[in-house]
Amino acid sequence: MLSVQENQRRLRKVVASMSRPPLYSFYLLFCFFSLLSGIQSDDLQIIMKLKSILLQTSNTSAFDSWESSNSMCNFIGITCNSQGSVTKIKLSHQNLTVVLPFDFICQLQSLEKLSLGFNNLHSPIMDDLKNCVKLQYLNLSNNLFTGWSVPAEISSLSQLQYLYLDGSGLSQTFPWKSLQNMTGLVQLYLGNNPFPFPKEVLQLTNLTWLDLCNCSIHGRIPAEIGNLKELIYLGLWGNNMTGKIPVEIGNLVNLKKLSLSHNSFIGKLPVGLRNLTKLEVFHFSMNNLEGNLSELRFLNNLVSLRLCENELSGQVPAEFGEFKKLAILSLCYNSFTGPLPRNLGSSAKLYIVNLSMNFFTGQIPPYMCKQGT
């Protein structure tokens, strides 16, 4: 949207140009009126309508700057492109308590980024969302949605790269099939929602972040997880997952963070885990894992290793003493035996160490507590 001053400036220019040859004036006049009646003024109408809808039910100061005396592109929370069309709306943490009017929002032809996390948005997510076809970023996390209007179909959002719907009350009516058309997704957060394991996700080979934590997912990790070779983060903690960890997890060589705590996984740490040498965070507490830690000997970038409350046994590998970044080592409530590596903590700054409730023997390594509190 052009500012008032800018409009006046252009108007003066148009008037001044009246003395020029007629064709040129008509051209300028045409530009002037198409600027007034074009996308920008449509966007302003939509934005003002949006404000009035959101204000009806929300007690918020979010729209204090959304006044016609300001240029729309200067409204707090609004970003425009060089043509003056709205490209981004950011209204997270604004106490919005409404049924989200996607029918209006999606009329903004250039909208690429929509951020509405941490509000009290409720009711189902309406089918109109499918008209926001230019969206690359959608963050509706931490709201109170009751699911999706049925049938919900958002395959048209094929430009999406970042989709954050964690903790938003979404249930099984999620339009999973639509994910198949979002092949460019890079980050997908669906945690803290009650979902089944979505098989459609396994084809999104550009994903780098996949968060499905605390989603009441049952059953096994599908072997096809190994397709997602770009993954840096895989979060599945707090589900009700069972079975063995598939060996295919060893294909995810870019993983830095693997969080599988609070499930019912069984069996040994799979052969091939040793190849995940970029791993920094490996959280596997509260499962039913057995066997020893020999697969972890090569993971010398580990910063945080949490394996409490499993049925793991054997000795702590001597290599752990050489891990330079290790800060958290939590092995409590297992059946580990033997002496701890003598150089544990000699080259790292350990600050959380919990080795309680095991069968360790021998002395406490001399360096282990040097940084401790």
Ligand SMILES: *[C@@H]1O[C@H](CO)[C@@H](O)[C@H](O)[C@H]1NC(C)=O
């Ligand atoms: C609106 O919020 C303000 C502070 O944020 C509070 O003082 C006021 O009572 C609220 N009004 C209503 C109607 O809840």
Ligand SMILES: *[C@@H]1O[C@H](CO)[C@@H](O)[C@H](O)[C@H]1NC(C)=O
């Ligand atoms: C949201 O509500 C809280 C508590 O009432 C208040 O402190 C805060 O200023 C409100 N935020 C906005 C953007 O209105």
Ligand SMILES: *[C@@H]1O[C@H](CO)[C@@H](O)[C@H](O)[C@H]1NC(C)=O
């Ligand atoms: C989504 O938006 C909220 C609110 O701004 C923010 O706290 C959160 O980090 C965002 N999610 C992601 C994954 O960036």
Ligand SMILES: *[C@@H]1O[C@H](CO)[C@@H](O)[C@H](O)[C@H]1NC(C)=O
């Ligand atoms: C899937 O995305 C493509 C563009 O990548 C689009 O042309 C097509 O219409 C979308 N499919 C559906 C069912 O919306």
Ligand SMILES: *[C@@H]1O[C@H](CO)[C@@H](O)[C@H](O)[C@H]1NC(C)=O
């Ligand atoms: C996946 O990422 C690559 C590299 O960033 C990109 O060239 C490709 O187009 C992406 N695939 C899809 C389906 O968007």
Ligand SMILES: *[C@@H]1O[C@H](CO)[C@@H](O)[C@H](O)[C@H]1NC(C)=O
């Ligand atoms: C898990 O998700 C439920 C909603 O499904 C939520 O109430 C709970 O706080 C979440 N737990 C954690 C630890 O985030």
Ligand SMILES: *[C@@H]1O[C@H](CO)[C@@H](O)[C@H](O)[C@H]1NC(C)=O
């Ligand atoms: C986990 O699944 C088992 C059956 O597979 C069920 O008995 C149990 O209640 C589930 N627990 C949770 C927390 O959902």
Ligand SMILES: *[C@@H]1O[C@H](CO)[C@@H](O)[C@H](O)[C@H]1NC(C)=O
């Ligand atoms: C580990 O990676 C190496 C080199 O890429 C490969 O040859 C080997 O088969 C992998 N090991 C396992 C157990 O997957």
Ligand SMILES: *[C@@H]1O[C@H](CO)[C@@H](O)[C@H](O)[C@H]1NC(C)=O
């Ligand atoms: C650890 O477990 C593996 C696989 O079960 C076994 O081959 C290996 O001998 C064990 N290592 C030690 C030191 O016990």
